[in-house]
Amino acid sequence: MIEPATFVRWFRSALPYIHSHRGRTFVVHFGGEAIADPAFSGLIHDLALLHGMGIRLVLVYGIRPQIEARLRRRNLACRYHRGLRITDAAALECVKEAAGEARLEIEARLSMGVADSPMAGVRLRVASGNFITAKPLGVIDGVDFEYTGEVRRVDAEAIAHLLERELVVLVSPLGYSPTGEVFNLRAEAVATAVATALKADKLLLLLEGPCNLGKERVAQLTSAEARQHLNRGAFSEEIAPHVEAAVRAVEGGIARAHLLDRHQDGTLLLELFTRDGSGTLISRQPFETLRPATLEDIPGILELIEPLEREGILVERSRERLEMELEDYCVIERDGLVIGCAALHPFPEAKTGELACLVLHPDYRGENRGRRLLEHVEHRARALGLQRLFVLTTRTSHWFLEQGFKPGDFTELPQERQRRYDVRRNSKVLFKWL
Ligand SMILES: CC(C)(COP(=O)(O)OP(=O)(O)OC[C@H]1O[C@@H](n2cnc3c(N)ncnc32)[C@H](O)[C@@H]1OP(=O)(O)O)[C@@H](O)C(=O)NCCC(=O)NCCS
Known part of the structure; x- marks a missing residue:
C-alpha cells in the first residue's frame, strides 16, 4: 500500500x-511481441488511463512473430532481404490473418470493463479502417519484394475526425493500393508516417x-545526434529501425519521439508523467532550452511563480500584466514544461x-540554471545599451x-521605479554594473 503522503506528493508532481x-x-x-505477452493487459490499462x-x-501495432508462427505452421520459409520480409502470395495470406487476429485481440482488450480491474467502468470506443494507401516496394538488388510495400499516403483527415x-x-x-491489393508494411514506418501526417x-x-x-x-538525444549514432552503427540491430523511425518522425516535424522499453512496467506513465522519464527522448531541439x-x-510561468507569490517572495503578477510585459521574459523549457523564468524590465x-521574477522550479535548483538565466539577462541588457542592473529582493x-550584485539604496533607482517602490515590502535593493 502506498503511503498517503507519497501518493499526494506524487500526484501533485504529475499535475x-x-x-x-x-x-x-x-x-x-508496439510490436506483435507485446500483444502475445501475458503482460499485455498492463499496457492496455495504461493506454486506457492516457x-x-x-x-x-x-495505436499502431506490429505482427512479426504472429506472421512467422503462421508461416512455420504451413511449412513456409521466412524470406528476408536487407532485413525486410519478402511477402509472396502465400505469406500475404499469413500477414492478413495475423493482422486481423491481432486487431480483434487489441479491440477485445480495450473493450474489457471487468469489475476489480483498472478498466472497470471504462467505456473505450475503438476505430480501425483503410487509413493507409500503399505501393509495392518493387525490385531491389534484383529481388522482387512482391507484396511488401511502403506507405504512399495517410488519410490523416479521417483519423483526426475519429x-x-x-x-x-x-x-x-x-496498406491498400488503389488497384485493390493489400501490402505488408513495416509497422514502425507506418507509425512514423501516421504521426507525421497527423502532425502528432x-x-x-x-x-x-x-x-x-x-x-x-x-x-535524450537530438535528432542530429541520434542520426550520427545510427550512421556509425552504435545501436543494436533490433533497436536501430526504431531509432530510425523516431529520427525520421522528428525530421518530419514531430517535436518529440520517445523510445521505451516495453518490459518495464508502466513505462508510458513513467516517461510521460515523471521528471526523469524512463526511456530515450529524441527531439529536434535540445531537450532543455533557454529562450x-x-x-x-504564460500558463507555465504563472504555475511556476504562484507558490512564491503566496510566500511573499515574489510580488503578485496578473495574467494581464504578464501578457503586456511578455517580451521582457525569458524561460527555460524542458521537455515542453517551463521550469524557470526571468524578466528584464528596461529603463532606457x-x-x-x-x-525581476527570477525563478526556478524547486526540482531544478542548484544546478547553475539560476546563473544561466542571469547571464542571459545581462547579455540582453548589454545589447540594449544598459549599464546597470538592479534587483529588489526580500x-x-x-x-x-x-x-556580483552590491547593496544600494532605493534613491539610486530610476525615478519612475522609486515611485512604485512598495515600502511595506521593504525589499533590499542590489545593483550590478555590467
Ligand atoms: C534564486 C534561484 C533563482 C537560484 O537558482 P539556482 O539555479 O538554484 O541557482 P544556482 O544553481 O546558480 O545557485 C545555487 C546556489 O545558490 C544558493 N541559493 C539559492 N537560493 C538562495 C537564497 N535565497 N539565498 C542565498 N543563497 C541561495 C543555493 O544554496 C546554492 O548554493 P550552493 O551551490 O552553495 O549549494 C532559485 O533558488 C529560486 O528560484 N529561488 C526562489 C525564487 C527567488 O527567490 N527568486 C528571486 C526573487 S528576487
Missing part, C-alpha cells in the same frame, strides 16, 4: 504533465529492450534594467551578492 498532455495527439507503436486523461491516441470524437484509432501494418505531438515507440548506447541508457517567452508559456533613460539577497 503539470497532466495539463500539458491533455488534448494532445500521441501515436503509440485516453481517460484526454490524450488522443493512435480522434475528435474521442475514439482510439487502431492502425494495422497493412509525440510518437512513442515501445521496443523489446532499452534504447542503450553500449550499456548505458541515454535519456524568449511566448504566449504559450537611466541606462538601467530591472532583473529573501534572496545573498544569492545575488554571490553573483
